[in-house]
Amino acid sequence: MFNANPAAANQRVEDRSILLEFWHYFKQNKGAVLGLAVFVLIVLTALFADFIAPFHYDVTLSELRKLPPAFQSGGDARFWLGTDAIGRDILSRLIYGARYSLFIGLVVVIISMILGVIFGLISGFLGGPVDTLIMRVMDIILSIPSILLALTIIAILQQGIFSAIVAIAVIYQPHFVRLTRAAVLAEKNREYVIASRLAGAGRLRLMIKTILPNCMAPIIVQGTLSFSNAILDIAALGFLGQGVQPPNPEWGTMLAEAREFITSAWWIVTFPGLAILITVLAINLVGDGLRDALDPKMKRS
Amino acid sequence: MLRYIFGKLLYLVPTFLGITIVAFGMIRLLPGDPVIMLAGERGVTPERHAELLAMLGMDKPIWEQYFIYVWNLLHGDFGISFSSKESVLTEFFARFPATLELGLCAMIIAVIVGIPVGVFAAIKRGSWFDQVSMTGALVGYSMPIFWWGLLLIMLFSVFLNLTPVSGRIDLLYFFDTPTGFMLIDSWLSGEKGAFASAVSHLILPSVVLSTIPLAVIARQTRSAMLEVLNEDYVRTARAKGLSPWRVIGLHTLRNALIPVVTTIGLQVSVIITGAVLTENIFSWPGIGKWMVDAVWRRDYFVIQGGLILICVNVMIVNLLVDVLYALINPRIRYS
Numbered sequence: 001m002f003n004a005n006p007a008a009a010n011q012r013v014e015d016r017s018i019l020l021e022f023w024h025y026f027k028q029n030k031g032a033v034l035g036l037a038v039f040v041l042i043v044l045t046a047l048f049a050d051f052i053a054p055f056h057y058d059v060t061l062s063e064l065r066k067l068p069p070a071f072q073s074g075g076d077a078r079f080w081l082g083t084d085a086i087g088r089d090i091l092s093r094l095i096y097g098a099r100y101s102l103f104i105g106l107v108v109v110i111i112s113m114i115l116g117v118i119f120g121l122i123s124g125f126l127g128g129p130v131d132t133l134i135m136r137v138m139d140i141i142l143s144i145p146s147i148l149l150a151l152t153i154i155a156i157l158q159q160g161i162f163s164a165i166v167a168i169a170v171i172y173q174p175h176f177v178r179l180t181r182a183a184v185l186a187e188k189n190r191e192y193v194i195a196s197r198l199a200g201a202g203r204l205r206l207m208i209k210t211i212l213p214n215c216m217a218p219i220i221v222q223g224t225l226s227f228s229n230a231i232l233d234i235a236a237l238g239f240l241g242q243g244v245q246p247p248n249p250e251w252g253t254m255l256a257e258a259r260e261f262i263t264s265a266w267w268i269v270t271f272p273g274l275a276i277l278i279t280v281l282a283i284n285l286v287g288d289g290l291r292d293a294l295d296p297k298m299k300r301s
Numbered sequence: 302m303l304r305y306i307f308g309k310l311l312y313l314v315p316t317f318l319g320i321t322i323v324a325f326g327m328i329r330l331l332p333g334d335p336v337i338m339l340a341g342e343r344g345v346t347p348e349r350h351a352e353l354l355a356m357l358g359m360d361k362p363i364w365e366q367y368f369i370y371v372w373n374l375l376h377g378d379f380g381i382s383f384s385s386k387e388s389v390l391t392e393f394f395a396r397f398p399a400t401l402e403l404g405l406c407a408m409i410i411a412v413i414v415g416i417p418v419g420v421f422a423a424i425k426r427g428s429w430f431d432q433v434s435m436t437g438a439l440v441g442y443s444m445p446i447f448w449w450g451l452l453l454i455m456l457f458s459v460f461l462n463l464t465p466v467s468g469r470i471d472l473l474y475f476f477d478t479p480t481g482f483m484l485i486d487s488w489l490s491g492e493k494g495a496f497a498s499a500v501s502h503l504i505l506p507s508v509v510l511s512t513i514p515l516a517v518i519a520r521q522t523r524s525a526m527l528e529v530l531n532e533d534y535v536r537t538a539r540a541k542g543l544s545p546w547r548v549i550g551l552h553t554l555r556n557a558l559i560p561v562v563t564t565i566g567l568q569v570s571v572i573i574t575g576a577v578l579t580e581n582i583f584s585w586p587g588i589g590k591w592m593v594d595a596v597w598r599r600d601y602f603v604i605q606g607g608l609i610l611i612c613v614n615v616m617i618v619n620l621l622v623d624v625l626y627a628l629i630n631p632r633i634r635y636s
Contacts, residue, residue: 031439140319143619144612145573151596155604156330232445236578239447240593255448259582262455269455273448280443288439 025293032289038282046098053092054078057249061087066265082267085257090267093249094275100250101231101279104165108230109223111169116176117219121207123177124184135181138174146171147236154242164243168233172226179222183215217294224287228280235276251276302627309623313616318371320612324605325370331601335359339383339601379606384598389606393588398481399469400587403579404572406503407510412565415515416558419522423530424549434519441516446575450509450582457505464501467584471498506583510575514568521564525557532556559630566622570615 027033045052067083068075075082081090123134141149150167157163187193188211196210237243238252246253254272261268331338336345336353345353354360358369373379379389418438422431458466465471469483476490484503487495529535530553538552539545577589584590588607595603 136315136319139316140323143316143320143570143615144323144608145570145577145615147574147577148592148608148611151577151592152327152604152608155596155599155601156327228443232443235445236447239445239578240581240596242596252445252447255445255451259451262451263459266455269448269451273445273452276445276448277440277443280445281440284439284443 022293026289029289029292031285032292035282035285035289038278039286042098042279042282043102045095046102049095049099053089053095054080055089055092057088057093057096058247059088059092061089063087066261066268068265069267072267081271082265084254084268085261085265090271093254094251094271097249097251097254097272097275098279100161100244100248101234101276104161104168104234104244105227105230107165108168108172108234109227111165112172112226113176113219113223115169116173117180117212119173120177120180121184121212124181124188125203125207125211131181134177138177141170141174146233147240150233150237151240151242154237159242159245161244164234164237167237168230171233172230175222175226176219179218180215183218184211187211187214221287221291221294224283224290228283228287231276231280231283305627306620306624309620313620316616317613320609321371321374322367324609325367327605327608328601329363338599374609379610380602382595382603383600384603389603390610392591392603393607393610395481396586396588396591399483399585400573400576400580400589402482402484403503403506403510403585403587404569404576406507407572407575408514408565408568410507410511411514411518411568414511415518416522416561419519419561420526420549420554420557422519422523423526426527431523435523438516438519441512442520444512444516446509446512447578447582449512450505450579453505453509454582464505465498469499469502469585470495471502474498506579506585509582510572510579513571513575514565517568517571518561518564522557522561525560526553529553529557559626562622562626562629566619566626569618569622573611573615 061083064076064079064083065087066085067079067087069082070077070080072082079089079091081094084090084093119134119138123131149171150164153167153170154163157166184207193206193210197206201210234243234250235252235255238250238254239256241253241256244250244253246257251272255269258265258268258272328335328339335357336350339357351360358366361369377390379393381387382389382392385392418434422434425431454466457464470487474487474490474492474495476486476492476495478486479489480486483499484496487499535548535552538548543552573589576587577593579585580587580589581593588611592604592607592611594600595607
């Protein structure tokens with residue numbers, strides 16, 4: 001195909017070759033590929049929950065309470081993973097629940113990443129008192145144990161998804177600030193940056209177009225790590241009754257409701273936690289693979 | 302060395318002040334009338350309202366309120382719990398030993414299991430032991446521990462009937478608790494079976510709480526060992542004909558443990574976060590449960606005071622870790 005803009009075409013070819021190289025290293029890690037496959041599956045399940053789930057998460061069949069899973073004697077083939085204490089299909093609730101974990105995790109990572117990168121760029125680039133102030137504030141946030149800080153923020157803002165998102169984003173943002181700042185400090189005096197400055201690039205351009213793309217690798221790895229941790233934290237807050245409120249089918253909230261059935265109905269307790277574990281494990285596997293593929297020190301070329 | 306410690310201590314002052322600002326600001330950020338939110342009295346007369354406001358110290362300019370607040374903190378006045386009417390500091394110290402006991406046990410498990418596992422995984426790199434233990438570590442690292450606790454209760458307490466479900470000791474034992482550590486107190490009491498009861502109550506919560514630190518320490522030890530095993534001095538030690546145990550114990554492990562000490566220090570915050578969840582599952586009467594209960598009751602002075610006291614503890618432990626780190630790594634001390 002005829003291309004009117006050879007520079008843009010070159011750029012595209014280059015982008016593709018970077019992606020191919022990345023994939024070449026990523027796929028050598030079998031665990032990471034498996035994790036990615038499972039993660040994609042979970043994302044698709046969450047997106048198409050309306051079509052996949054046998055029931056809506058709110059459908060209550062009160063005559064079919066605490067039904068064991070289909071594979072156990074006394075189970076019903078319509079309810080693969082059994083029903084909960086008031087007769088809702090557990091599998092359907094887990095499928096819808098994926099939406100909460102993935103959505104909240106994603107929003108948390110986006111907010112904390114954007115804020116963290118902005119503060120990190122400012123801190124590393126300007127230095128001086130601004131740098132000291134920002135880093136001190138981050139030190140303070142990091143010195144407070146994460147769940148306690150989240151609980152405190154929720155106690156002030158009142159319960160709910162919004163408070164939980166704000167709380168977890170505040171906790172994770174210092175990691176991005178530190179990483180970005182360290183990367184900026186390492187890159188700031190490199191020749192390509194000086195060249196760009198001599199060519200007349202303004203501060204904003206230097207920060208965002210020149211330096212930032214070269215700091216992205218550790219930030220992306222931290223992003224996946226924060227994503228899995230955010231899912232754990234949101235579930236923990238739900239479990240403590242301070243996150244997503246029932247009857248919404250968030251996995252941690254489901255576990256909180258399941259606690260009293262540890263003596264009578266193992267499936268109500270087991271499956272929501274298994275969903276959390278599998279999701280977090282898949283993301284962590286991907287994170288490990290990303291780290292190996294993006295870290296030039298680990299490449300054996 | 303003293304200068305190093307002093308420098309680290311000075312560094313803590315602004316962090317401490319920052320945390321007091323967070324805790325102080327938290328109460329002021331509460332929406333609504335502070336008299337309703339903090340004193341819990343509704344529909345009062347304007348005179349009573351003014352009186353309560355003065356009692357809360359909220360009738361003064363905000364900077365003065367802050368200075369009074371910090372002044373009180375430094376004198377050990379962390380406010381009064383609004384549900385129990387007891388001093389926050391008293392409540393904290395009544396519960397702190399329970400959490401310390403649980404946290405220490407968890408940390409000991411994590412270290413005495415995690416480090417050997419990491420070392421052997423590194424020595425036998427690629428073996429089945431390496432693969433199984435590192436897969437296990439990844440699972441442990443990804444574990445929602447509140448669910449893990451429930452699973453263990455289902456298995457060991459409900460199904461196998463081996464361990465108790467909650468609390469620190471069976472209710473049939475009564476004895477003085479001079480130290481607050483149930484293991485020591487039950488031992489000292491001399492009552493038959495009391496110590497065994499305390500141990501059986503402690504096992505499951507400690508295992509649950511140790512899960513994530515254990516996984517992190519094992520992973521970190523393995524990668525630190527692998528890095529050191531490739532160093533020239535290790536090859537030299539081997540070439541000299543030293544026994545493999547000597548090479549690993551003396552030349553490799555000592556250097557590999559330096560980054561692991563930092564990792565262990567970082568787990569203190571993880572342990573406290575974990576304690577909040579673990580204590581809730583096992584009804585363990587420590588500060589984690591205390592804080593969550595306070596959040597449920599919206600007992601703001603407990604939340605505020607507890608936050609500061611816990612952070613101070615984390616800061617002290619981190620200081621100790623820094624000092625330990627400088628002791629074993631002379632490069633830090635002299636830089």
